[in-house]
Amino acid sequence: xxxxxxxxxxxxxxxxxxxxxxxxxxxxxxxxxxxxxxxxxxxxxxxxxxxxxxxxxxxxxxxxxxxxxxxxxxxxxxxxxxxxxxxxxxxxxxxxxxxxxxxxxxxxxxxxxxxxxxxxxxxxxxxxxxxxxxxxxxxxxxxxxxxxxxxxxxxxxxxxxxxxxxxxxxxxxxxxxxxxxxxxxxxxxxxxxxxxxxxxxxxxxxxxxxxxxxxxxxxxxxxxxxxxxxxxxxxxxxxxxxxxxxxxxxxxxxxxxxxxxxxxxxxxxxxxxxxxxxxxxxxxxxxxxxxxxxxxxxxxxxxxxxxxxxxxxxxxxxxxxxxxxxxxxxxxxxxxxxxxxxxxxxxxxxxxxxxxxxxxxxxxxxxxxxxxxxxxxxxxxxxxxxxxxxxxxxxxxxxxxxxxxxxxxxxxxxxxxxxxxxxxxxxxxxxxxxxxxxxxx
Numbered sequence: 001x002x003x004x005x006x007x008x009x010x011x012x013x014x015x016x017x018x019x020x021x022x023x024x025x026x027x028x029x030x031x032x033x034x035x036x037x038x039x040x041x042x043x044x045x046x047x048x049x050x051x052x053x054x055x056x057x058x059x060x061x062x063x064x065x066x067x068x069x070x071x072x073x074x075x076x077x078x079x080x081x082x083x084x085x086x087x088x089x090x091x092x093x094x095x096x097x098x099x100x101x102x103x104x105x106x107x108x109x110x111x112x113x114x115x116x117x118x119x120x121x122x123x124x125x126x127x128x129x130x131x132x133x134x135x136x137x138x139x140x141x142x143x144x145x146x147x148x149x150x151x152x153x154x155x156x157x158x159x160x161x162x163x164x165x166x167x168x169x170x171x172x173x174x175x176x177x178x179x180x181x182x183x184x185x186x187x188x189x190x191x192x193x194x195x196x197x198x199x200x201x202x203x204x205x206x207x208x209x210x211x212x213x214x215x216x217x218x219x220x221x222x223x224x225x226x227x228x229x230x231x232x233x234x235x236x237x238x239x240x241x242x243x244x245x246x247x248x249x250x251x252x253x254x255x256x257x258x259x260x261x262x263x264x265x266x267x268x269x270x271x272x273x274x275x276x277x278x279x280x281x282x283x284x285x286x287x288x289x290x291x292x293x294x295x296x297x298x299x300x301x302x303x304x305x306x307x308x309x310x311x312x313x314x315x316x317x318x319x320x321x322x323x324x325x326x327x328x329x330x331x332x333x334x335x336x337x338x339x340x341x342x343x344x345x346x347x348x349x350x351x352x353x354x355x356x357x358x359x360x361x362x363x364x365x366x367x368x369x370x371x372x373x374x375x376x377x378x379x380x381x382x383x384x385x386x387x388x389x390x391x392x393x394x395x396x397x398x399x400x401x402x403x404x405x406x407x408x409x410x411x412x413x414x415x416x417x418x419x420x421x422x423x424x425x426x427x428x429x430x431x432x433x434x435x436x437x438x439x440x441x
Contacts, residue, residue, distance in 0.1 A: 032111030032321050038347045043423035046414060050431040057117075057427060060110055061128075062086040066156035068134060070148040080136045080149060084157040086166055087113035087129040090433040093164055094130030095120055095371060097171025097200075098178070100149075104133035108321070112171075115342055116371070118364040121426035123403040125375040128430075130166050132157065138173045150178050154185040161186065163196035163382075169374050170200040172320070176212075180205055196381040199374035208377035210392035211370075216250025217393065218369020219316060219340045221400045222361050223255070226336060229408065230359060232313065235259030240312040240334070242266045244293055247340040247367065248318030249284050255314070256280040264302075264310040267319070269294030273302045273310060308332055317344035318367075324349045332358065339363035354417055362419035364426065365407055372399050 040057050047054060068080040083106055086094040096116035109131050117129025134153055138146055160166055170179055179201045186197045195206035203209060210217075227234055237260045241248040244267045252262045261277030269292025272278060279298050286296045308328040315332060317323050318340030324332070329349035337353065338361045339345060345353070345360060353360055373396055380386045387395075411421035 031105065031107035032343050033107040033114075035322075035343060035346055036111040036114045039419065039423060040427070042347075042420055043427055046416075046420075046424045047427060047431065050428055050435060053431040053434050054427075056088070056090075056431065056434050057114070060085050060087045060113060061089055062160060063106070063110065064157060064160055065106065066153065068136075068149060068153045068156060070145060070152055072145055073142050080134050080153075082132070082134040082153045082156060083109040084132040084160060084166070084168075085109050085113040085130060086160065087131075088117040088430055089128035089166075090430055090437060091121060091128055092126040093128060093162075094166035095125075095127035095169070095374065096129055096131040097169045098132040098134075098153075098174050098182075099172035100134050100136050100138045100146075100174055100178075101172050102135060102137040104135040109133045111321070112342055115364055117430060118423060118426040119368045120371060121429040122365050122407065122422050123368045123372055123399055124429070125372060125399075127167075127371070127375065130168075131171075132168055133171075146178075147181055150181040151185045154182045155189060158186055158189055161197060163194055163378075167196065167374075167378060168198045169370070176200060176202045176207065179207075196378055199377040201377070206377070206381045208373055208380055208386070208392060209389035210396070211373045211377060212246055213250045214373035214392075214396060215247045215340065215367050215370035216252075216318075217254065217396060218372065218400050219247065219251040219318070219338050219366055220254035220258075221369065221397050222366045222404045223251075223314065223316075223336070223338045224258075225401055225404045225408075226338075226359060226361055227314075230336070232335060236261070237313040238263045238311065239314045239316065240264040240266075240307065240310050241316045241318060241340075242307065242323060242344075243317070243319035243341060244283070244287055245318070247370075248316055249287065251316055251318065251338075251340055253280050253284060260314070263312055264307060265293050265299075266304065266307045267293050271302050271304050271307050272296060272299035273306075274299040314338060316340050319344070322346060324353075326352060329353050330356070332356075334358060337361065339366050342367065350417070350419065360417065360419060362417075362422050365404060365418070365422045368403070369396055369400060372396055 064084045066082045068082045113129050113131035120127040179198045182198050187193045201207035239255050239260045239262045241252045244265050264273045308331045312334050315334035315337045321343035324345040326348040329352035336359045342363050407421045411418050
């Protein structure tokens, strides 16, 4: 597969006006949103007549920035900045997680919302894309402070979310408990219980079985499908995982159960390596107790930057965006990269990996298992009828395999990378919906 050459950045915009563009449309914009814009430019030549709508993909439908003031435990008042971005809702209500992180920016949330639009369309669930976040380090908050931040943020964005408008979910540093607080806050303000306003809730509050493991299971499923197509045996394959939480940890566990050796892991606490393979169940138990891989006795501690030099067959970046870039892409020894995180590879790194023959399974298909089971949860909440975990996993694997097969076919037909192929499939679906709906008024 040969990656298509980048189109001229934003060719529909006169060059003389480029500098006058708002930052979110400027092709020179830095940050994750700039990465997303470059990805759209690469797919534009393949959209045919739908290309007339391509600027729809470059402009978020709605961006909300909110102040989140709370009383801290010591009686003082602290202010945090929160965001909710709805990128596109042509195919259905917005859908996307909420992250609590000290480095959250508007550029990041905009890009994540756009990738959700692509992801939802790629697996053909009836959602648009949205994302939210608060610039806060949750490790510095007590449980009470965390609850107050969550509830105040939910109240502030309550004007644009709802079971048929925009459905948040967990993301970095948010979990089932945070979703329970969000659901309760929205319900109290509405005067009626609305379980469908968020997904990723506790099962006792309308959550779905299998949701916690869904993203990692999706990563494993597309990895299996790709390995089969390139003749790679999973049994005996060496796997390196960056990020060892719900995504990387679950994916690592499933690969290990299939006979692979997880030889390296990295998270915020440290980096471990063991050529013979780490004891994944023991490592997961250690992370569950301590919150990090740091201190685990079953592997050699190596320098964080050495992670990119580890000999492996499969690399799973499942941490934050921008981790694989032009300075380390040339060092990666894997035959296959499966993106468990959102936006972990820059466009420049994408080109380097492609030129070196490394197959990249892009985030917008590889980590779509989470939103797929979120869709199942939403459907179950509306019907008040819940499925078994076996049914959930069976439906998930079926959808992921079918979606990956469609993307692989488009990649072969157009001789493009899997990322460009995924964008072709997804963008055509989004813009076809936009074309059918037309403009109002």
